Amino acid sequence: MRKGHHRTKRRDERRPAPREPRAAAATVTLPNRIRIPPVAKLAALPTVGKWLWTCRDGFEGQLYEELCWKKCGATLLGAGLVETEREPSSPPTFARMGFRVDALVKTPQQAAAALRHEPSRVQVWVPDTDAGNARAGECLAWQSTINALRENIKDPATPWAAFESGAWLGQVCLVAPHTAAVGSIGARVALSLAAGGRARMKRTADAPSxxxxxxxxxxxxxxxxxxxxxxxxxxxxxxxxxxxxxxxxxxxxxxxxxxxxxxxxxxxxxxxxxxxxxxxxxxxxxxxxxxxxxxxxxxxxxxxxxxxxxxxxxxxxxxxxxxxxxxxxxxxxxxxxxxxxxxxxxxxxxxxxxxxxxxxxxxxxxxx
Ligand SMILES: C[S@@+](CC[C@H](N)C(=O)[O-])C[C@H]1O[C@@H](n2cnc3c(N)ncnc32)[C@H](O)[C@@H]1O
CATH class of the missing domain: 3.40.50.150 (Vaccinia Virus protein VP39)
Structure with missing residues (x-):
């Protein structure tokens, strides 16, 4: 190494090495790896009758592979979105929210009409991706029109109240400009009670991290x-x-x-x-x-x-x-x-x- 030129230590090297000999990790036979299609080239719309899943932006490849391994007929739709033919037997690790698509609609009026199961709350959301977040403003307009049109959700239940009463959560995911996938999921089986699985926690002054x-x-x-x-x-x-x-x-x-x-x-x-x-x-x-x-x-x-x-x-x-x-x-x-x-x-x-x-x-x- 040249004089005066210090190599920056990697994070792990700065710490004391663990002293104790450790037990071996469990032996696991993994399914074959799945080839992930290039996400940038994809922007497919969901299919009515299939399950739509969303995840953290950039993790759609992991979610797609996971759903392939769970053998539920997965298709990678694009950034943050994967669909499956069937519901997997256990909740996917990389999914934030999932629901069965009952309709693909163009307007909030059509979305309100397509909601089944009398939901006690409707969650309108966009995938957490650059393209999705750029359309976040549309959510508010869709939400207020849907709430106004559905008598039973004029005064929506809180997500926890929906959970406690075992109510349905209506799902309206704006998958493309002026296009939404509509469905419902029981609050007790939903992957998250937050819209699109974005469970934002409060940052407090005493614990800012x-x-x-x-x-x-x-x-x-x-x-x-x-x-x-x-x-x-x-x-x-x-x-x-x-x-x-x-x-x-x-x-x-x-x-x-x-x-x-x-x-x-x-x-x-x-x-x-x-x-x-x-x-x-x-x-x-x-x-x-x-x-x-x-x-x-x-x-x-x-x-x-x-x-x-x-x-x-x-x-x-x-x-x-x-x-x-x-x-x-x-x-x-x-x-x-x-x-x-x-x-x-x-x-x-x-x-x-x-x-x-x-x-x-x-x-x-x-x-x-
Ligand atoms: C992400 S930080 C933890 C933050 C913490 N949960 C909090 O709320 O403030 C990760 C921590 O792991 C600690 N760490 C890494 N290796 C460790 C080890 N072998 N034994 C104990 N702590 C370790 C680091 O010192 C660091 O403070």
């Missing part, structure tokens, strides 16, 4: 949260957005990170900071919840989380897994298999709205 919003959204998705007195372990916790959110819920938090927590959290009576690598951390007693947002290689993190289930150190899991640049779907499958192998059950993975090159995973430890 994206990390805190990721946890808020994750807990909303999981449907249960830690309560007063619960013991939570937070792996990869610095500077403390997740720890803060858990404290707000009344939990005690063991925060594990090679980095530092923000000063107020270091002094907090219900926080204990373990300034060390999570790979060498052993809890003094089993905890109720294991949280993990470690910026580390996904399979090694999955193996670490599997160890927690194997040792019965935690009952519930919520983790954010960073995906590799390439082969994201095979990694998602491997992570799931590794967690199940370790003893986690009901393992669910989803790329939530606040997740970038990441997926959120939740699970409970197998009884017995």
């Amino acid at each position: 994206r990390a805190a919003m990721k946890l808020d959204e994750a807990l909303e998705w999981v449907g249960v949260s830690p309560g007063k007195g619960d013991l939570c372990v937070d792996l990869g916790s610095a500077p403390g957005g997740w720890t803060r959110r858990l404290l707000e819920r009344g939990a005690r938090v063991w925060s594990v990170d090679t980095g530092l927590l923000s000063p107020d959290l270091q002094k907090h009576a219900r926080v204990k900071h373990f300034h060390q690598t999570a790979f060498a951390f052993t809890p003094e007693e089993p905890c109720d919840w294991l949280f993990c947002d470690m910026a580390w290689r996904p399979l090694e993190v999955a193996q670490l989380l599997a160890k927690w289930a194997r040792n019965r150190w935690a009952t519930q899991l919520v983790a954010n897994i960073k995906l590799p640049m390439k082969d994201k779907l095979p990694m998602v499958v491997r992570v799931k298999a590794t967690l199940e192998d370790g003893g986690w059950s009901d393992v669910r993975l989803r790329q939530l709205y606040h997740d970038r090159d990441e997926v959120t995973v939740c699970a409970v430890r197998k009884a017995g």
Whole structure:
């Protein structure tokens, strides 16, 4: 290397290497990889009678491959949109929202007439892509016309009220200028209660980081949260957005990170900071919840989380897994298999709205 020329260290090199030898990841036989058609050349409209799925912009290839692997007759329509012949047997990780298309319409009047199932709320949305977002203004006009035309949704139920009563959510997705796919989905089976799956969480002054919003959204998705007195372990916790959110819920938090927590959290009576690598951390007693947002290689993190289930150190899991640049779907499958192998059950993975090159995973430890 030339004098005075310093190579910038890669992120991983700056951190202490994990000390403990780790268990092998689960062996998985993957389906054949699928060739992804060039998305830029595609702008197909959805088909009536098929299922329409939307995802984060740029992840349509992953969603398409995932739906092909689930054998439900997938077609890549264009940026942010995939359709399938059938509903898959389990919710796709890379989808934000999906519904069966009942009609393709040109006006909000036609959309209002095409809505079946008497929805208690209609969600009008655009795919979260450059082209889709440029048409976001159209949504408001469509929404108010539809609400005015449908007597039962003049005073729409909140998404949570719709969930609690088991009501239908009308779906109107503006897939192209003046063209919408219309359908309905039960609020209890919808991938998200937010329009188009864009569950925007509030950024608060005390937790300004994206990390805190990721946890808020994750807990909303999981449907249960830690309560007063619960013991939570937070792996990869610095500077403390997740720890803060858990404290707000009344939990005690063991925060594990090679980095530092923000000063107020270091002094907090219900926080204990373990300034060390999570790979060498052993809890003094089993905890109720294991949280993990470690910026580390996904399979090694999955193996670490599997160890927690194997040792019965935690009952519930919520983790954010960073995906590799390439082969994201095979990694998602491997992570799931590794967690199940370790003893986690009901393992669910989803790329939530606040997740970038990441997926959120939740699970409970197998009884017995
Ligand atoms: C995305 S940040 C976590 C943000 C945190 N959840 C929050 O809300 O503030 C990732 C963290 O993982 C930590 N990390 C990476 N490798 C680690 C390891 N082996 N052990 C413990 N922490 C680790 C980093 O130090 C970094 O603070």
